[in-house]
Amino acid sequence: MSISRRNLIKLGALAGALGLSSQKILAGQAAGRARNPLRILILGGTGFIGPYQVRYALSRGHQVTVFNRGQREADLPAAVEFLRGDRDDGSLDALKGREWDVCIDNPTRVPFWVRDAGQILKGQVGQYIFVSTISVYADNSQPNASEDSTLETYPGKDVMKETSKSLAADKSLYGPLKAACEREAEKWFTGITTIVRPGLIVGPNDPTDRFTYWPVRLARGGEVLAPGDGHDPVQIIDARDLSEWMIRMAESRTFGTFNATGPNYRMSMAAMLHGIRATNSAGAKLNWVSAEFLKGQKVAPWSDMPAWLPGQGKTAGFGSRDISRALAAGLTFRPLSTTAIETLEWFSALPAERKAKLDAGIEPGREAEVLAAWRAQQAGGST
Incomplete structure (x- = not known):
């Protein structure tokens, strides 16, 4: 079925309203039998x-x-x-x-x-x-x-x-x-x-909670401990984007080695957290706390602060691997908003005992303690 320019414009408008891309809508419409x-x-x-x-x-x-x-x-x-x-x-x-x-x-x-x-x-x-x-x-x-x-x-x-x-x-x-x-x-x-x-594989059904923590935490609202200054790079890949691309790689018999993470632009920690926060109305407040202070408080990157590693020193390049080969081989991405919304929907439907304790992320009580210590330091008090 051909798509007229008028219908294409309508699809683009709908995509914008839903936080999607017209490219993704068309890709979904074009999907069919191999x-x-x-x-x-x-x-x-x-x-x-x-x-x-x-x-x-x-x-x-x-x-x-x-x-x-x-x-x-x-x-x-x-x-x-x-x-x-x-x-x-x-x-x-x-x-x-x-x-x-x-x-x-x-x-x-x-x-x-x-x-x-x-x-x-x-x-x-x-x-x-x-x-x-x-x-x-x-x-x-x-x-x-x-x-x-x-x-x-x-x-x-x-x-x-x-x-x-x-x-x-x-x-x-x-x-x-x-x-x-x-x-x-x-x-x-x-x-x-x-x-x-x-890279870090994310989305619904993730057993590690390493991305899930953030949609869940930001949907809870309140004062949120956010790592670093917001500029550290982050790379993630939705499990569905990864899986579908691999099947297409099989269809095209594409050989070689590929960094398979995303998105197809440089995403900072601030961009990721603000993007996730925009998918709900809880009004969470992000409090950016320096990597040095978090280290002193024994708040660990990646585990206590999931998806994040400091953008300096030995981990300066971890969140910014070159993915140009994978992009040239057809790797595409759904919007961050889609991944965040659908991850939270999946998690919200889990049994209560599963939701009671995330497998990644800082505990609420400990988060409050670290934020209080940070405020005290900023105010010139003792750490």
């Missing part, structure tokens, strides 16, 4: 991004198989084929003797998982998409650094002996092990590998 249906294998598939990948792939006419332990509930459509196994103990028999056009590896954090999958799937898949992380980089001090930057190296003797349990016990290994996974992927799927390095 020209060449694919057989897609998703390792995992029941976590945060997996269900979004599954539903989008099915809507595009692809066949979807998910492989996992079956221990996590997921409301996936009946059209999905389920295969069971455990990559921790090498139970991968369900994958043997099968072929797929593309394999998307979502949950892998230890390289022997890639090796074991590679031993079975090498020559059986036409593309291997590995979900990595921007935490693989050895240096986060330089803004606008590209995918060609130096990666972390594993500090131990035998990286293949690391397990998912040991990673959970030592989070400092997350980046080095993901980097080792990437190298293993290139080894087994040479020439057909797509490495996706997301």
